[in-house]
Amino acid sequence: MLRFLALTPADQVTIDKIECNRVTKKYDAIVIGGGHNGLTNAAYLAKAGLEVLVLEKNPYIGGATVSRELHEGWKYSNCSYVCSLLRPEITRDLELPRHGLQVIPYGGSVTFCQNGDYFGDYPDHGRQYREIARHSVRDADAYERYSADVMKQTRLIRPFLMRTPPDPTSLKLRDLKEMRVLAKAFAELGEEGLADTLKFWTMSIGDYLDGYFETDVLKAHLAGSGIIGTALGVYSPGTAYVLLHHYMGDVDGTVGAWGFARGGMGAIADALAAALQSYGGEIKRDAEVGQIIVKDGVTRGVALTNGDELYADIVVSNLDPKRTFLKIMDAKDLPEDIIHKAKNFKIRGSSGKLNIALDGLPTFNGIPKNSPLLRCDMHILDSLERMEKAYDDWKAETWSKDPYVDMLIPTQVDPTMAPPGKHMMTVFVQYAPPKINGGEWTDDDRDAFGNNVIEQIAKYSPDFKDLILHCEVRTPREIEDEVGLTEGNIFMGELTFDQLLFNRPFPGYAQYRGPVPGMYMCGSGTHPGGGVMAAPGANAAREILLDLKRPNTVPAGYPDD
Amino acid sequence: MRQHDETMLLQTPFHSRIAKACELNQWDDWKGYTTPHVYTEVEQEYFAIRNSTGVFDLTPMMKYRITGPDAEAYLNKLLTRDIRKIGVGRVAYAVWCDDAGQVMDDGTVFHLGENDYRLCAYNRVMDWMMWSAMGFDVTIEDETADVAALAVQGPTSCSVLKAMGFEGIENLKAFGIRTYAFDGVILMVSRTGFTGDLGYELWIDPDKAELLWDRLFDAGKNFGIRAIGGAALELARIEAGFLQAGIDFVAAEHAVRMGRSRSPFELGLEWLVSFDKPIFNGRRALLEEKKNGSRYRFVYLDVEGNKPAEHSFIMKGSKVIGTVTSAAWCPTAKSNLAFAQVESKYGNVGEVLVAEIYYQRELQWTRVLASCTVIEKVIFNPPRRRQTPAADF
Ligand SMILES: Cc1cc2nc3c(=O)[nH]c(=O)nc-3n(C[C@H](O)[C@H](O)[C@H](O)COP(=O)(O)OP(=O)(O)OC[C@H]3O[C@@H](n4cnc5c(N)ncnc54)[C@H](O)[C@@H]3O)c2cc1C
Numbered sequence A: 001m002l003r004f005l006a007l008t009p010a011d012q013v014t015i016d017k018i019e020c021n022r023v024t025k026k027y028d029a030i031v032i033g034g035g036h037n038g039l040t041n042a043a044y045l046a047k048a049g050l051e052v053l054v055l056e057k058n059p060y061i062g063g064a065t066v067s068r069e070l071h072e073g074w075k076y077s078n079c080s081y082v083c084s085l086l087r088p089e090i091t092r093d094l095e096l097p098r099h100g101l102q103v104i105p106y107g108g109s110v111t112f113c114q115n116g117d118y119f120g121d122y123p124d125h126g127r128q129y130r131e132i133a134r135h136s137v138r139d140a141d142a143y144e145r146y147s148a149d150v151m152k153q154t155r156l157i158r159p160f161l162m163r164t165p166p167d168p169t170s171l172k173l174r175d176l177k178e179m180r181v182l183a184k185a186f187a188e189l190g191e192e193g194l195a196d197t198l199k200f201w202t203m204s205i206g207d208y209l210d211g212y213f214e215t216d217v218l219k220a221h222l223a224g225s226g227i228i229g230t231a232l233g234v235y236s237p238g239t240a241y242v243l244l245h246h247y248m249g250d251v252d253g254t255v256g257a258w259g260f261a262r263g264g265m266g267a268i269a270d271a272l273a274a275a276l277q278s279y280g281g282e283i284k285r286d287a288e289v290g291q292i293i294v295k296d297g298v299t300r301g302v303a304l305t306n307g308d309e310l311y312a313d314i315v316v317s318n319l320d321p322k323r324t325f326l327k328i329m330d331a332k333d334l335p336e337d338i339i340h341k342a343k344n345f346k347i348r349g350s351s352g353k354l355n356i357a358l359d360g361l362p363t364f365n366g367i368p369k370n371s372p373l374l375r376c377d378m379h380i381l382d383s384l385e386r387m388e389k390a391y392d393d394w395k396a397e398t399w400s401k402d403p404y405v406d407m408l409i410p411t412q413v414d415p416t417m418a419p420p421g422k423h424m425m426t427v428f429v430q431y432a433p434p435k436i437n438g439g440e441w442t443d444d445d446r447d448a449f450g451n452n453v454i455e456q457i458a459k460y461s462p463d464f465k466d467l468i469l470h471c472e473v474r475t476p477r478e479i480e481d482e483v484g485l486t487e488g489n490i491f492m493g494e495l496t497f498d499q500l501l502f503n504r505p506f507p508g509y510a511q512y513r514g515p516v517p518g519m520y521m522c523g524s525g526t527h528p529g530g531g532v533m534a535a536p537g538a539n540a541a542r543e544i545l546l547d548l549k550r551p552n553t554v555p556a557g558y559p560d561d
Numbered sequence B: 001m002r003q004h005d006e007t008m009l010l011q012t013p014f015h016s017r018i019a020k021a022c023e024l025n026q027w028d029d030w031k032g033y034t035t036p037h038v039y040t041e042v043e044q045e046y047f048a049i050r051n052s053t054g055v056f057d058l059t060p061m062m063k064y065r066i067t068g069p070d071a072e073a074y075l076n077k078l079l080t081r082d083i084r085k086i087g088v089g090r091v092a093y094a095v096w097c098d099d100a101g102q103v104m105d106d107g108t109v110f111h112l113g114e115n116d117y118r119l120c121a122y123n124r125v126m127d128w129m130m131w132s133a134m135g136f137d138v139t140i141e142d143e144t145a146d147v148a149a150l151a152v153q154g155p156t157s158c159s160v161l162k163a164m165g166f167e168g169i170e171n172l173k174a175f176g177i178r179t180y181a182f183d184g185v186i187l188m189v190s191r192t193g194f195t196g197d198l199g200y201e202l203w204i205d206p207d208k209a210e211l212l213w214d215r216l217f218d219a220g221k222n223f224g225i226r227a228i229g230g231a232a233l234e235l236a237r238i239e240a241g242f243l244q245a246g247i248d249f250v251a252a253e254h255a256v257r258m259g260r261s262r263s264p265f266e267l268g269l270e271w272l273v274s275f276d277k278p279i280f281n282g283r284r285a286l287l288e289e290k291k292n293g294s295r296y297r298f299v300y301l302d303v304e305g306n307k308p309a310e311h312s313f314i315m316k317g318s319k320v321i322g323t324v325t326s327a328a329w330c331p332t333a334k335s336n337l338a339f340a341q342v343e344s345k346y347g348n349v350g351e352v353l354v355a356e357i358y359y360q361r362e363l364q365w366t367r368v369l370a371s372c373t374v375i376e377k378v379i380f381n382p383p384r385r386r387q388t389p390a391a392d393f
Helices: A009-021 A038-046 A089-093 A127-136 A139-160 A172-188 A192-203 A205-211 A216-227 A240-247 A264-279 A321-327 A336-344 A384-395 A442-458 A474-481 A535-547 B015-021 B042-053 B073-078 B126-132 B157-163 B206-219 B230-240 B283-292
Strands: A024-030 A052-055 A067-071 A074-077 A103-106 A107-112 A119-120 A260-261 A282-284 A287-293 A298-304 A309-317 A351-358 A377-379 A404-408 A423-430 A468-474 A519-520 B026-030 B033-038 B053-057 B062-067 B091-097 B103-113 B114-120 B139-142 B150-152 B175-184 B185-190 B199-204 B226-227 B295-302 B315-316 B318-331 B335-343 B352-361 B364-375
Touching: A009 B091, A024 A038, A024 A264, A024 A298, A038 A264, A038 A309, A038 A535, A052 A309, A067 A264, A067 A468, A074 A351, A074 A423, A074 A468, A089 A519, A103 B042, A107 B352, A119 A127, A119 A216, A127 A139, A127 A216, A127 B318, A139 A192, A139 A240, A172 A192, A172 A264, A205 A216, A205 A240, A205 A384, A216 A240, A216 A377, A216 A384, A216 A404, A264 A282, A287 A309, A287 A404, A309 A535, A321 A336, A321 B042, A377 A423, A377 A442, A404 A442, A404 A468, A442 A468, A442 B352, A468 A474, A468 A519, A519 A535, B015 B206, B033 B230, B042 B226, B042 B230, B053 B206, B062 B073, B062 B126, B073 B114, B073 B126, B103 B175, B150 B157, B150 B206, B157 B199, B157 B206, B185 B206, B199 B206, B230 B335, B295 B318, B295 B352, B318 B352, B335 B352
Parallel strands: A024 A052, A024 A309, A052 A282, A107 A377, A309 A519, B053 B226
Antiparallel strands: A067 A074, A103 A260, A107 A119, A287 A298, A298 A309, A351 A423, A351 A468, A377 A404, A404 A423, B026 B033, B053 B150, B062 B114, B062 B139, B091 B103, B103 B114, B150 B199, B175 B185, B185 B199, B295 B335, B295 B364, B315 B318, B315 B352, B318 B335, B352 B364
């Protein structure tokens, strides 16, 4: 069903368009950005019967959820590389398996030590216990208490992932009701649980772990999840929550488990795109939006950087809050406060990434070739002190000279990403600052950063360097330029309490609605935040459909048991 | 005659290799054999089936060899399916019934040569086979212990067999059979399995079992090969929608209570009943049932939420109309699937029923009433399952 424009005087822009282009289709909704949240949002709007168009600046979709072949025969998960947060309600509801998505859980992790030893976090509980006990019996016992405490906190957050945060200052019935749900969840924790929650949301991961464990390498091993993608150190307040953010997902109901998307993370975006198209939605690639068109105080459409204009009364931005309000919206269309808020939004880049094609499976000091530990997350940095020093470099506006890495070789599990017997390695690096000594990253800086990481890995893997066939190095500069994540911040804004729940992205704007009628936000800069989760996109669709008085197509969250 | 037997549980010819790989030491008793329940982790073993290659020892499966001039005629009377349509070199799924038209077992028939068949069965059915053989010139042998068998299942299974040097294996069609020379004996490969995925079953002389295992795992090392236990297979077969004797139906001969056995119609297996054949066991009763209607209906249910509806009552309103026999959260299809048997007037495709699900967490039981929809087919059904030539992954 094509819908043509109504020729009212208010639609002067559109009349012009019709005159020069003959027929311009007006969409019900335009989504700016083909990241996984934009695609999810569009899929739910299309499922509700809206005519939806997604505009993506790159020749490929997915944003930070993408697989690309940069070396013949090898596929990389160029940005995000493992999957846990993706909401199972959405996967099932949009029939993503039918559209080609398969998520394969892997278990465990390992941290290499400078003294040649390692700490292996085995997926099997008995083995995990014995391994911690090898370092400290007391820590092995304390781990049970730690797991239960962390699980309590994930159980508090998980039910809110598929809900719109209430506005605590609003007297609307819906907000009051949602506040009550929130209050009830907190009350159920009891006094001690509540104290723990506050600790979790405000403490540093270092201090938190000091409350449980005595072994350096164990603490360093666990602390990694508290700093990934975050411009904070292990002793900075707020990092305990970041750890929780990495624990609150699940694969097939196993909370905290992570998996590989078969074919790389792009398989998620591809399946979402196929779902969107199955509902009649459209995607336009190589279509960079320069401006959201606002006329007489309401949203009218978008103008592309190539000059084309496209129209819809609903425009949804998948971009981060800074780009959305400071780049593709005109200040004169916006209330003053939101410009301030966008300027002050914390979205500091802190991470880099290497994607490496390998001629064979590298060996790692002291670890047998068929150990399950090679099939999971491998970390370097065996003490909180070294981690804090890595952060010191970030503060000094340079990359960590002794970097923390989270690396995996998914091709041991996924047969689709490299030729048989060959491998692909994904290396997430913490820290890399958005600017080097106050200046932009140069190509030389990028190469030096990459080499430093390769040397770091080579210290623990003697044959690693000889196996490298190709390497993609991504600093915050590449991440910002290619994906459009401001400063290269992987979560589209830091995950600190001042930017979470009803504060995400800003107080008063946490319900996905922008300051101009018809304008919405659906990216990771909104609740519940970054990661390949699809919840922001789905939640935003629910709000849009509510405003349009259309039946809701977005599923409710599964209750936790 | 065999020696007096003092062994509690037998071991299959692969046992030396299996015992080494079975890190968790979790074993099952399958028809008197020690078989692995889980080697290392159920999920990872399950995903070997769905993502790379899982290897399952199916030696304990009952295997009967049927030969003699009347072999075809005999099987055509024993089974409800028209066996004349199964050419040499082909395999077929089949059920057989007692005279009351109640299912005694299900299994696969391998047409190995002119009047030469192998029937694989879940139950031990020699007695019934002998009764049914009266008047036929056939020889029936239990060759369970004489044939070692491995299921090699998953998207890279064809790549593994190619790496073993089995030329042309990619062209073997689903339910087809081929033979290869292997260390001086004949290895039979059939494109069959119990996982609903691309997969093969390898049949060999038990003396060569260990060698086969070693060569297979060596060939598979770059294709994610992994030994899998009974728990992973169980999950895969539910996701694929396959019935399991003893779980989804009681063998007619074993049922003690009235009304506990089921006919093929009541198990959704009408397609296996060939009334064009003038005679087969249970024909009259089944014709009668077809005319008068069945008591029960077998349905697949897509259950809301993520709690498997294991052993649930199925209700219409407040009335209990059936029970669940198998249920699982299916990790590849991402669906919450249940097999149920309901009163025959219920269960049309699209009908919404309610599953009463109980589950326990930290010692407390919780009850959920989950709405569920009758679906025609299970969701898991990848094209690679039937695609020929078989894909590399
Ligand atoms: C290096 C890295 C590693 C990560 N690792 C993980 C991980 O392992 N697991 C995990 O769960 N999460 C991970 N994350 C986080 C996760 O990938 C992101 O939070 C998430 O993908 C963001 O999705 P999104 O849809 O909100 O935004 P994006 O993916 O950023 O999508 C925004 C889209 O908008 C497009 N765009 C930008 N500007 C314009 C414009 N003007 N016009 C049109 N289109 C435009 C972009 O090209 C992009 O496609 C990682 C992120 C990075 C960068």
